[in-house]
Amino acid sequence: MSNEDRVALSTILHWLENYDVLKAGDIPPEAIGGNSGQKSYDGVKASRLNMIMLDKAIDDLPIELRALICSRYKFRRYRRETLKLLGISVPTYYEWTKKAIRMIYKDLNGIKDKV
Template identity: 40%
Template sequence: MRPRIEGFISKKNIRRLLDNYQALEHGDQLPNPDAVPINTGQKSQDGVSGGRINKIMLDDAIAQLSPFMQAVVKCRWTGRLPVGDALKVLGVSKAVYYQRCNLAAEYIYINMNGKAAAIDRLYERVMQG
């Protein structure tokens, strides 16, 4: 059984945040088909929602990427360019584009999770033997 790491955001959720970047930007609640309906209780005292915090963390992680990787993220997720247009703008092949998208998501995952990502990677290595 995988240990629970406090403050950890899974790769699946990083992708979900990226895929729904436009909704985050507009303050919409993200769709989560696996979520059980719950009563969230009172609003936080500072008025900053969890979605807003996720957007701030995501934007900070994107800002720390290299300029090319930022362009990849903008084409794929934040600007939502069609793939053909993104390939022309970036001057790369489709295979390289998708490889860089995966790499950008990995860097964002590492940046957003910090030490928790290192602990998770260590756990994966230990379990592989």
């Protein structure tokens, strides 16, 4: 996969930050592309495909990272609620967020970790 075919980290962050809009099928005013080429003839919009890919990548995360991403982006919980719910510190909160987003990036772009 060439670099131009990859979903950028900035796009993934945009999808996460606008998760509710993406889920509803609306297009945010500052819409950022992604995996959206030509119009499909089957009636499935590019934003719906993006949502399916993002949800699959989130589902593939380890349980603690999935819980954090869901709490932060899907359910829009306050940070203090998420910290208490997961029993983690503020530095861990940000460390796990970065790690989860990197894992989502790798998943969406088919990048395998070297063993």
